[in-house]
Amino acid sequence: MSLKYKRIAVKIGSNVLTRADGKLDITRMSALVDQIAMLHSKGVELVLISSGAVASGRSILGINKKMDVVDQRQLFSSVGQAKLINHYWDLFREHGITVGQVLTTKENFSSRRHYLNQRNCMQVMLDNKVIPIVNENDTVSVTELMFTDNDELSGLIASMMDMQALIILSNVDGIFNGPPSEPTSEVIHEIKKGQDISDFIQSSKSSFGRGGMATKTSIARKIADEGIDVYIANGKKDNILPLLLDKKSLVVCTRFTASAENVSSVKKWIAHSEGFAKGEVVINENAAKALTGDQAVSLLPVGVISIHGEFEKDDIIRIKTEDGKFLGVGKVQYDSNHARELMGRKNVKPLVHCDYLYLE
Ligand code: GLU
DSSP: OOBSOSEEEEEEOHHHHBOTTSSBOHHHHHHHHHHHHHHHHTTOEEEEEEOOHHHHHHHHHOOOSOOOHHHHHHHHHHHHHHHHHHHHHHHHHTTTOOEEEEEEOGGGGSSHHHHHHHHHHHHHHHHTTOEEEEEEOTTTOOGGGOOSOHHHHHHHHHHHTTOSEEEEEESSSSOBSSOTTSTTOOBOOEEOTTOOOHHHHHHTTTSTTOTTHHHHHHHHHHHHHTTOEEEEEETTSTTHHHHHHBTTOOOSOEEEOOOSOOOOHHHHHHHTOGGGOOEEEEEOHHHHHHHHSSSOOOBOGGGEEEEESOOOTTOEEEEEETTOOEEEEEEOSSOHHHHHHHTTOSSSOOSBOGGGEEEO
């Protein structure tokens, strides 16, 4: 077997890991662990992002009384995560593999320092042949600062760890060109850069089991644009991981082809930082034209019309046009007071250098 990638992130969704009665599907977990162990033995470096804590905790506690949703998530995840990691530990041990638990929150990605710290933690695990098993720390993460879901988290991890591929395993074969329940619907095998598939995603919103496809698709596109191949595939299919990674085999799934561009580490961090923006700048038409043109240009104070919010140098800001269109995010070279003083001025250092600019 000849493998396509040497460094991958694999995300396993809750519905792959749970049975219809809500309990953890140990048989499925065990099958996936066997597949991962096989790849690990072939020298593939792997980070696993696993959901299933909340679902597992819910089924263990079996609480019927009415409870606040945040309380539920905190309680269920505290119990379910312990159970989940325990199973992974035992299953991987059978293959002689050591795993480590990484529980994280969105805040841990908010500054460059936090981000590098997270990256170092996982890199040191990989260097020592320990497989990181990552999940959101649902027990402590507060609603406003939560990941949309583990798809978003897996995208951040794949990008941060410079993975060659991200594999998102769910309980469907991929993105369909119609409702998956209809016999005429087919899986879209490949989605290329710039290909618009929003029609398929929107038209299927009301159908069962498609709710998560919108985030999956937008995360997948963003990650593929950073040069990482993304696959959305069915984690319930036997041997799905080796099948996906074998150069020669063909398996039904949706692949987002990676862009050939080489994106720097700092740009990758900025690309995922919109949620941490401290302020916003509105720019004029000329500046917007320059930024969205073919050339890589910096955002200069001369093009800025207004500045909102207070920020420090090196914080992330959002960039908008006069008519309110969101253009992207960037890391600023001035604090907000200084930026206000320089607004509209020519021949001064850029507000956001092009190396620290991420445009949608
Ligand atoms: N972190 C959640 C869990 O482990 C899953 C979030 C999601 O559904 O993506 O249950």
